[in-house]
Amino acid sequence: MxxxxxxxxxxxxxxxxxxxxxxxxxxxxxxxxxxxxxxxxxxxxxxxxxxxxxxxxxxxxxxxxxxxxxxxxxxxxxxxxxxxxxxxxxxxxxxxRMARLVALRPEDMDVTVQPGLTREALNEELRATGLFFPVDPGANAALGGMAATRASGTTAVRYGTMRDNVLALEVVLADGRVIRTGTRARKSAAGFDLTGLMVGSEGTLGLITELTLRLHGQPEAISAGVCAFPDMGAAVAAVTDTIQLGLPMARIEFLDAASAAAVNAYAGMDLPLLPHLLLEFHGSEAAVAEQSRLFGEIAADHGALGFDWSVKPEERKALWAMRHNAFYAILATRRGARALVTDICVPISRLAEAVEATQADIAAGTIPGPILGHVGDGNFHAVLLIDESRPEELEEARALSDRMVRRALALGGTSTGEHGVGMGKLDFMPAEHGDGWQVMGDIKRALDPKNILNPGKLVPQGD
Amino acid sequence: MxxxxxxxxxxxxxxxxxxxxxxxxxxxxxxxxxxxxxxxxxxxxxxxxxxxxxxxxxxxxxxxxxxxxxxxxxxxxxxxxxxxxxxxxxxxxxxxRMARLVALRPEDMDVTVQPGLTREALNEELRATGLFFPVDPGANAALGGMAATRASGTTAVRYGTMRDNVLALEVVLADGRVIRTGTRARKSAAGFDLTGLMVGSEGTLGLITELTLRLHGQPEAISAGVCAFPDMGAAVAAVTDTIQLGLPMARIEFLDAASAAAVNAYAGMDLPLLPHLLLEFHGSEAAVAEQSRLFGEIAADHGALGFDWSVKPEERKALWAMRHNAFYAILATRRGARALVTDICVPISRLAEAVEATQADIAAGTIPGPILGHVGDGNFHAVLLIDESRPEELEEARALSDRMVRRALALGGTSTGEHGVGMGKLDFMPAEHGDGWQVMGDIKRALDPKNILNPGKLVPQGD
Structure with a gap:
């Protein structure tokens, strides 16, 4: 021994x-x-x-x-x-077993929760208050994990990511000390932003044991709709115009033609086999109607095949159920496949270029890889479908993902918009951060000198 | 020697x-x-x-x-x-001498600047683009300093603080190495948020040599107005209702009766000697008219003496010139005085309580201290006017400021919403952060082991 x-x-x-x-x-x-x-x-x-x-x-x-x-x-x-x-x-x-809502303060539009509470369970508890927690990564994740990985998802374009929605934390440090970072004040200039440092630190600097989160008012009305475009460039141009016009989109999602085909097969839909945008607007009834109409005009300018939108909850729910199930719909297109889901984020002006280069790269290979993403942020995913019994396919998927990341970095973007570093993106940290990665290592050593907190992740590995 | x-x-x-x-x-x-x-x-x-x-x-x-x-x-x-x-x-x-606009990218709504460029000079350069940089602390500060101190100001309620508007930095570390933090992507989950760590670090972790900032679209229309309330509680209740209704205020500022009197004397205005709110809405012409009307209704519910608003640029400019000059107007009420300007921030639900307790505390003493602030964030200032030739007045002002901070912390707030720690708030760091302050010290030692960067500020002082 x-x-x-x-x-x-x-x-x-x-x-x-x-x-x-x-x-x-x-x-x-x-x-x-x-x-x-x-x-x-x-x-x-x-x-x-x-x-x-x-x-x-x-x-x-x-x-x-x-x-x-x-x-x-x-x-x-x-x-x-x-x-x-x-x-x-x-x-x-x-x-x-630490999944309670600790304190709800509707008058301050904030809530304190334990880390095991999931976002859906929180929103269930908030239902009668007129408030909601907007960050929505798709999975019904625990809020502690969402903070630790700096999660975002479909609504980040309007409500921000976990970075923007965590006000304060309770954290257990590597030696067992308990600290509180941040306060319930909406802003502070009182020293280093330890809350921001912990959010996205992936369990390497401390364990989050309590979170205070910003809440938002449930919109009076919500409109949602879907729209097909002749090609990717047209869809992205519509997104750019919409942002520049200042239309306050609550969600704006992209599905490529392959994803549309997968969704049709999985959910019995009949989307045209073209790139699509899925949108949602939040506001007063008059405002969402106006915004939907304006978006329809922008889409038409870029050759869209009409923009069907509705304020009916059941139609909206069907639309987002389709979007949230798109991953499973894509998985189902290849029996027994596993997915390597890549995640990059680039400046909006480089988005069309990044998606098109990725599509061409995937088309030149042997494995399928539908693309979808949160285009309002410049963030997209390729769902690379691999047969686990064929190691060369994992190899090919990893090589594709590597090239996507290199491309994102070359375009002024990041190796991960929302999935985080974990094990999958560790190798790209030197290319993305240069000496900044060493600074992350310095901080890690200062806070966890014995390297007991989630070792092997995120920072340079000394041993 | x-x-x-x-x-x-x-x-x-x-x-x-x-x-x-x-x-x-x-x-x-x-x-x-x-x-x-x-x-x-x-x-x-x-x-x-x-x-x-x-x-x-x-x-x-x-x-x-x-x-x-x-x-x-x-x-x-x-x-x-x-x-x-x-x-x-x-x-x-x-x-x-490092005050250039390095690169402007209207298509991505971002800009890269050197740290010496001031916010007014930046907005001057942006004028023809339809974009603007919203963070407005009043003073025409350099953008590097605004990032280093995590500045905010009148527009934070709508556009956020420097924390929310800095995308990326170039930083010279304590050993002379140069790192780049963040990218031009709108979000990232790629490791520790070094950008967020540097913003607000007050020059103790590195020197900012370049900043990439988010820009925002100039609103199609702007309405602005002013409104007197019978008392502070009524004004704050109107703010709370406005936030909860989801009205997207671009600015919402508070002046107490003493500040209103100072402004009247300084700028030849004739505001009633009552607490006031100053507001601004940004949006389409129809939207700002609707929002102004709705705010007027809320204000009336709380006993306001009418809400005068206008979309005319000259009236708006006069209103904000008055607000920006309020500090000088207050200074001018006492010949030869210097000001100790305190800065605390509390949860909105505790704002009325915090302001009223502060007013009572000041009234019980000997020095004047008009109150004004960014009430949409729960942030307010008392401008404590002292005669420098009387050391007991500085003593009294410091004691008042100390009690304001203790009160803010007890109410779940912070010792500084926007002015930062510097020398004036150093003594409150243990009370606000507990062991978290030691963590700040650990980070400081890791990044600046010789303690050469702005020594004597922000972190625990070892020697």
Missing amino acids: TRQRAQDDKAITALKSLLGQRLSLSKSDLALHGRSESYFAPMLPDAVAYPQSTEEVSKLVAICAAHELPVVAWGTGTSLEGHSLAVRGGVVVDFS | TRQRAQDDKAITALKSLLGQRLSLSKSDLALHGRSESYFAPMLPDAVAYPQSTEEVSKLVAICAAHELPVVAWGTGTSLEGHSLAVRGGVVVDFS
Whole structure:
């Protein structure tokens, strides 16, 4: 038995005495928390912890620090870049027993929640208040995980990402200390923005044990609609014109022709086999009608085949159900396939170029890769469908994804708009950040000198 | 001659050979860069540098690092908390020769500028484009300084603060390395948010040598108006209702009765001696008319004496000139006075309470202190007027300001909404951040181990 192995055993014993039955060593639990939604091979932790309070998390981390056992935070496991895989073993901290709404303050339009609460559960609790939490990455993710990965999604063009909607955090540091970052004031100039530093740090700097979030008023009226374009360039030009006119889109989503075909087959729709934009406007009844009409004019200017829109909730729900299911619709086009879902983001003016180059690149290869995305932000995904039994396909998908990232960086963009770094984007950090990546490593070492918090992710790996 | 003094002399000699005439040792230059807009005693640097390029800044910092000479960044010197005072001497780096617009990209609604460019000069350059940069702290500050202090002002309620409007930075680190943080993509999940960390770091982590900023479309129409309320509580209730109704205010400012009196005397106005709200709406002509009408109804519900609004540019300009001059109007009410301008920010629901307690506290003392602020954010200022020849007045003003801060923290707010920490708010950092302040110190040590960047500010002082 190595020295580290002996340490690990001591740590597990101490954790067991802290958490009792809520420290699980069962094979099924380790397996469940050792897999990801994406193409990464499973990596099992040594144990899964289910803390019930900040105090327990604090003690748990202090024990792990004493024995140098890795600690990996886990929300719903819906991340796409392997963020929560225990690449060096250790304890996965499952926050499903810390999922309460702690305090709701409608008069300040904010709410304090525990990290395990999911965004859908939060919105369910808010239903009667006239308020809602807008960030919507598709999956019904836990809010702690959404903050840790700086999630965004379809509504970011109007309401921003987690960066913009987290006011304050409670965080357990690598030595077990508990800090509070930010306040409930809407703005502050009181020192380094530790809240912003923790949001998107992917569990490498601390474990989020409480979040205070901005809420928004439910719009009086919502209009939604869909629109086919003769080609990608026309669709993107319509987006650019809409932004420049200052039309306040709440969502503006792109589906390419291959995605439209997948959606037709999956949901029994009959979209033309062309690129589409899906839109939503939020406001007064008069405002959303006016905005929908104006967008229709812009779309017509770019050769769109009409813009069907509606303020009826059932039609709107059908539209967004289709969009949210597009990933599964695409998966279903290839039996037994797994997906490597890439994610890049570029300045709007370079979006058409980035999408077209990606389409051409995919077309020149052997695997299918429909494209869809949040075009109001310049953010898009290719869903690369691979047969796991053919390693050369994973190879090809990774090479395609690599070229997409290089292209995004060359166009002034980023290697990931919303999925995060995790394991999948680690190799691109030097190209994107240069010496800035070393600065991230300096910060990591300052806050987690023993490298116990989600090791193997995001920052330069010293060992 | 001490060892450090010898080092300083060597550093100055090396800087002189780098910058020639652009390193100034003149008494008048040292004096000009050794004072602040506020009540702090002057603190002179050893030299003032006027670099012309990032490369020069990098070399300058490397020289200072080698000789452990402090480096203090300087924009326009308009900060209110003594941010740019050279409390340990060293070199003040004046960015007035790095004030170019580097690249304007209307199609992406962003612009890259050097740090010395002021916000008014930027907006002048943007005039023909239909775009503008909205952050408006009142003073015509340099954009580098606005980023470094996380400035905001009258328009933050609609357009956000510098935190929300800086996309990317170029930063010279404490050892002279140059990094780029962020990209021109509208969002990113690629690692720690170093841009957000640098914004508001007050020159303690790096020197900003280039900024990429978000721009916004000039609204088609702007309406502005002013409205008197019977009391503070009524004015704040009108603000709260307006926010909850989702009316998209572009500005919403508060003046108390004492501020209204000062403005009347200074600008020959005849505002009633009551609390006032000043508002602005941005949008289409129909939208701003509708919003102004709706606000008028809300104000009437709270007993307002009518809401006069107009879309005429000259009336609007007169209104905001009055607001921007309110500080000088207040100063002019007491001959020869200096001002200690406090700055706190609380959750909106606690705003009336915070303002009323502050008013009562000031009324119980001997010095005048009109109150005004950005009430849409819960942010307000008391302009405490002191006679410098009477040290007991500075004492009283500081005590009032201290109690305001304690009150803000107790109400879930922050010690500074927008003025920053500098020297004036340093003592409150432990109360506001607890162990989080130690984390700020850890980050500072990691990035600036020799403590040469704006020493004596923001973080725990080890020596």
